[in-house]
Amino acid sequence: xxxxxxxxxxxxxxxxxxxxxxxxxxxxxxxxxxxxxxxxxxxxxxxxxxxxxxxxxxxxxxxxxxxxxxxxxxxxxxxxxxxxxxxxxxxxxxxxxxxxxxxxxxxxxxxxxxxxxxxxxxxxxxxxxxxxxxxxxxxxxxxxxxxxxxxxxxxxxxxxxxxxxxxxxxxxxxxxxxxxxxxxxxxxxxxxxxxxxxxxxxxxxxxxxxxxxxxxxxxxxxxxxxxxxxxxxxxxxxxxxxxxxxxxxxxxxxxxxxxxxxxxxxxxxxxxxxxxxxxxxxxxxxxxxxxxxxxxxxxxxxxxxxxxxxxxxxxxxxxxxxxxxxxxxxxxxxxxxxxxxxxxxxxxxxxxxxxxxxxxxxxxxxxxxxxxxxxxxxxxxxxxxxxxxxxxxxxxxxxxxxxxxxxxxxxxxx
Amino acid sequence: xxxxxxxxxxxxxxxxxxxxxxxxxxxxxxxxxxxxxxxxxxxxxxxxxxxxxxxxxxxxxxxxxxxxxxxxxxxxxxxxxxxxxxxxxxxxxxxxxxxxxxxxxxxxxxxxxxxxxxxxxxxxxxxxxxxxxxxxxxxxxxxxxxxxxxxxxxxxxxxxxxxxxxxxxxxxxxxxxxxxxxxxxxxxxxxxxxxxxxxxxxxxxxxxxxxxxxxxxxxxxxxxxxxxxxxxxxxxxxxxxxxxxxxxxxxxxxxxxxxxxxxxxxxxxxxxxxxxxxxxxxxxxxxxxxxxxxxxxxxxxxxxxxxxxxxxxxxxxxxxxxxxxxxxxxxxxxxxxxxxxxxxxxxxxxxxxxxxxxxxxxxxxxxxxxxxxxxxxxxxxxxxxxxxxxxxxxxxxxxxxxxxxxxxxxxxxxxxxxxxxxxxxxxxxxxxxxxxxxxxxxxxxxxxxxxxxxxxxxxxxxxxxxxxxxxxxxxxxxxxxxxxxxxxxxxxxxxxxxxxxxxxxxxxxxxxxxxx
Numbered sequence: 001x002x003x004x005x006x007x008x009x010x011x012x013x014x015x016x017x018x019x020x021x022x023x024x025x026x027x028x029x030x031x032x033x034x035x036x037x038x039x040x041x042x043x044x045x046x047x048x049x050x051x052x053x054x055x056x057x058x059x060x061x062x063x064x065x066x067x068x069x070x071x072x073x074x075x076x077x078x079x080x081x082x083x084x085x086x087x088x089x090x091x092x093x094x095x096x097x098x099x100x101x102x103x104x105x106x107x108x109x110x111x112x113x114x115x116x117x118x119x120x121x122x123x124x125x126x127x128x129x130x131x132x133x134x135x136x137x138x139x140x141x142x143x144x145x146x147x148x149x150x151x152x153x154x155x156x157x158x159x160x161x162x163x164x165x166x167x168x169x170x171x172x173x174x175x176x177x178x179x180x181x182x183x184x185x186x187x188x189x190x191x192x193x194x195x196x197x198x199x200x201x202x203x204x205x206x207x208x209x210x211x212x213x214x215x216x217x218x219x220x221x222x223x224x225x226x227x228x229x230x231x232x233x234x235x236x237x238x239x240x241x242x243x244x245x246x247x248x249x250x251x252x253x254x255x256x257x258x259x260x261x262x263x264x265x266x267x268x269x270x271x272x273x274x275x276x277x278x279x280x281x282x283x284x285x286x287x288x289x290x291x292x293x294x295x296x297x298x299x300x301x302x303x304x305x306x307x308x309x310x311x312x313x314x315x316x317x318x319x320x321x322x323x324x325x326x327x328x329x330x331x332x333x334x335x336x337x338x339x340x341x342x343x344x345x346x347x348x349x350x351x352x353x354x355x356x357x358x359x360x361x362x363x364x365x366x367x368x369x370x371x372x373x374x375x376x377x378x379x380x381x382x383x384x385x386x387x388x389x390x391x392x393x394x395x396x397x398x399x400x401x402x403x404x405x406x407x408x409x410x411x412x413x414x
Numbered sequence: 415x416x417x418x419x420x421x422x423x424x425x426x427x428x429x430x431x432x433x434x435x436x437x438x439x440x441x442x443x444x445x446x447x448x449x450x451x452x453x454x455x456x457x458x459x460x461x462x463x464x465x466x467x468x469x470x471x472x473x474x475x476x477x478x479x480x481x482x483x484x485x486x487x488x489x490x491x492x493x494x495x496x497x498x499x500x501x502x503x504x505x506x507x508x509x510x511x512x513x514x515x516x517x518x519x520x521x522x523x524x525x526x527x528x529x530x531x532x533x534x535x536x537x538x539x540x541x542x543x544x545x546x547x548x549x550x551x552x553x554x555x556x557x558x559x560x561x562x563x564x565x566x567x568x569x570x571x572x573x574x575x576x577x578x579x580x581x582x583x584x585x586x587x588x589x590x591x592x593x594x595x596x597x598x599x600x601x602x603x604x605x606x607x608x609x610x611x612x613x614x615x616x617x618x619x620x621x622x623x624x625x626x627x628x629x630x631x632x633x634x635x636x637x638x639x640x641x642x643x644x645x646x647x648x649x650x651x652x653x654x655x656x657x658x659x660x661x662x663x664x665x666x667x668x669x670x671x672x673x674x675x676x677x678x679x680x681x682x683x684x685x686x687x688x689x690x691x692x693x694x695x696x697x698x699x700x701x702x703x704x705x706x707x708x709x710x711x712x713x714x715x716x717x718x719x720x721x722x723x724x725x726x727x728x729x730x731x732x733x734x735x736x737x738x739x740x741x742x743x744x745x746x747x748x749x750x751x752x753x754x755x756x757x758x759x760x761x762x763x764x765x766x767x768x769x770x771x772x773x774x775x776x777x778x779x780x781x782x783x784x785x786x787x788x789x790x791x792x793x794x795x796x797x798x799x800x801x802x803x804x805x806x807x808x809x810x811x812x813x814x815x816x817x818x819x820x821x822x823x824x825x826x827x828x829x830x831x832x833x834x835x836x837x838x839x840x841x842x843x844x845x846x847x848x849x850x851x852x853x854x855x856x857x858x859x860x861x862x863x864x865x866x867x868x869x870x871x872x873x874x875x876x877x878x879x880x881x882x883x884x885x886x887x888x889x890x891x892x893x894x895x896x897x898x899x900x901x902x903x904x905x906x907x908x909x910x911x912x913x914x915x916x917x918x919x920x921x922x923x924x925x926x927x928x929x930x
Contacts, residue, residue: 219800223800223803225800226800226804280796280797280799281792281796282788282789282792282795282796282797283795285781285785285797286788288774288777288781289777289785292775292776292777293770293774295771296771296772296773297774297785298753299726299729299763299771299772300839301730301752301753301754301757302785303754355776359774360776
């Protein structure tokens with residue numbers, strides 16, 4: 001199936017190199033690749049379309065450097081939550097408590113830093129620990145006591161919200177030390193000669209491009225070493241060019257404003273790290289295995305309870321991080337913070353290709369899903385669409401994305 | 415004797431790739447108890463599904479005549495309307511509804527959508543009395559045992575004014591006492607004029623309740639015997655069930671060259687397991703078996719004999735409630751309390767149900783193959799994807815898995831190729847003892863031969879192989895020794911030289927006498 005594109009022209013008999021050198025051949029290769037990976041690329045294309053649409057409607061405001069920077073800052077906490085939520089959903093569970101937990105950790109941070117003047121780095125660590133404790137308690141109940149995750153985290157949602165209000169006594173607490181404020185609002189420092197661009201951001205962008213190219217080339221080399229089939233050279237090159245262009249574009253865009261937001265760097269590390277964990281580690285594989293077919297995973301010796309526990313522990317830590325980011329961004333802890341975040345994170349995961357029954361999804365998918373929602377939010381705000389209609393449109397977006405997924409799956413016959 | 419109430423003529427039913435029924439004829443007389451027996455896969459259940467409309471008219475060939483009229487059932491409601499009711503092996507009761515609600519489910523005493531509870535309870539009580547149950551009709555079905563649930567199913571059938579009652583292995587899940595009660599009830603219903611078809615492979619049961627027996631083999635009706643006639647002995651029925659030539663071919667065995675060791679590679683002693691839900695029922699009862707390196711040992715048995723339960727329980731207590739027994743590896747007692755421990759001791763279990771217990775169907779070939787031994791392709795918790803892919807490619811070639819790449823989703827493969835993936839997964843885990851549970855179920859002849867070759871090769875390399883199968887010719891063709899199990903107990907051990915289908919089948923149908 002994978003090579004039937006070249007099979008059609010008998011002249012191009014030597015396989016692999018893609019003998020037909022015309023543009024039509026390349027286009028066919030691309031289309032072939034897209035068709036095989038419809039689920040992966042479908043949402044990326046949709047995101048691209050949404051961006052273009054709003055770019056036109058807003059008369060070019062959407063992609064102004066300042067707005068892109070804003071977009072990242074506004075959506076960072078949802079994206080952080082979406083990463084953790086993706087893992088939870090892949091494992092075949094759900095977590096409804098993350099919104100409340102976000103607020104609770106924010107309140108905890110406020111009590112530490114505003115009321116008790118704890119140094120912000122110490123408080124930060126304590127907050128992450130608090131998230132870990134909350135996550136592991138829920139994880140214990142789900143994995144070892146066998147209470148359904150829906151119930152445990154629904155209880156957690158009420159419980160953490162209540163604890164937040166108790167901690168804050170209904171007040172909004174702030175302001176926070178400068179160090180913490182930087183996390184949610186800060187940019188990388190400006191150093192070096194004046195180039196009209198933000199130097200460190202440029203540097204980071206170039207380092208990233210180099211890293212990606214090196215990684216891709218090395219992978220391809222190793223595949224050839226093991227004499228495994230590799231993607232046609234042209235397709236590989238095209239993919240490389242596309243990735244490099246995308247990074248370069250984002251780098252220049254951000255570098256022409258205040259530089260890269262600190263939170264973007266944190267997000268980048270998280271996406272790369274979790275993507276790597278899910279793709280390349282035994283732990284990641286085990287998450288897919290228990291979500292895909294629990295009895296089969298158990299009979300393969302996967303320690304399903306421990307994996308489930310760890311997934312929820314991780315969700316707790318990420319929720320705490322999101323809580324710190326929100327608090328830092330608003331420079332205040334409020335009893336109403338994080339309201340509905342769990343739903344946005346869940347929606348992001350499903351838009352990004354997760355399946356209700358588990359076993360499917362990628363970290364990058366969750367990010368794309370989150371960005372779809374983020375761009376919709378931001379674009380509609382620019383167009384001054386009211387929150388009422390924003391909700392309607394976001395609901396429709398979720399339905400459309402998942403509906404498309406279901407339709408696509410049925411069409412491919414499974 | 416009365417005339418025929420049911421005639422099924424020349425029934426042919428094909429599933430994609432398999433002919434499940436070819437030219438089956440069944441004639442049941444008015445008011446008799448008619449048994450149908452045959453090996454697993456002989457087509458018994460399929461025939462009953464054709465009769466009850468589960469497989470609708472048009473999806474099979476042949477005619478069905480009930481009470482002299484031709485029947486073309488669209489669905490199960492249509493057949494129930496004519497008074498034909500089937501009770502499946504897996505009971506179709508809603509556990510959290512009451513007995514009475516279950517009896518009248520889909521057939522409620524109601525007017526304009528409102529249930530008449532007085533009439534429901536009155537009629538329910540009456541039906542329960544007819545099947546000999548004294549429980550209150552408002553009792554939840556979950557709170558009564560499987561034996562009583564079976565009787566509730568029959569009461570449900572009676573509420574539909576049943577004329578022909580079909581029972582698919584009704585005693586398979588029952589203990590002796592409940593089985594006895596059920597068989598008595600069948601005789602009682604017969605007196606009330608209800609015709610009954612009973613699928614069973616317990617020969618003593620057949621002799622006790624049935625008037626005649628039709629034998630199916632390989633999707634054909636072989637013969638119908640009068641059970642009460644003196645010449646119809648159990649041997650006679652058995653030879654009808656198995657009387658088939660060894661038409662499968664088996665690859666040439668390469669003998670294992672290694673030195674014989676002092677102790678068997680694996681030995682199981684006195685293994686006992688209780689049913690996970692019905693805590694009173696012993697599913698595996700004091701079973702002891704052993705297997706040596708380079709040996710292929712078969713376990714034969716009919717449905718419900720406890721073979722899979724034994725294997726899964728030994729493999730990390732993955733089935734039921736453990737109630738005693740030890741596992742020895744090379745003479746040393748080992749712990750196999752979790753799957754990880756069992757795998758760690760070099761034991762692998764290849765499931766009979768690859769879709770539910772063997773494979774992650776939504777994942778790719780390479781990821782399925784590596785799952786049970788991910789650490790072999792990983793360093794410090796990080797999977798080397800290239801090495802994993804290379805391993806998968808190697809198995810794709812050596813096992814002849816028909817797929818364009820190892821990145822194909824396993825769910826898209828045919829049964830035979832899926833089975834090869836499961837086998838690859840466990841061979842990659844590098845076990846010393848392999849328990850293969852029905853490794854050739856539901857796959858075509860060509861793929862079977864390939865899998866036999868792999869099994870032979872494993873034995874030649876010095877692995878100890880336990881081969882669970884319902885196909886006797888397969889066991890006879892492959893195994894050095896064959897154990898037989900029936901109703902959870904070991905009923906025999908036969909060396910290859912002495913094994914015939916008749917000998918095995920006699921031991922497989924040995925059951926504790928129901929009447930005593």
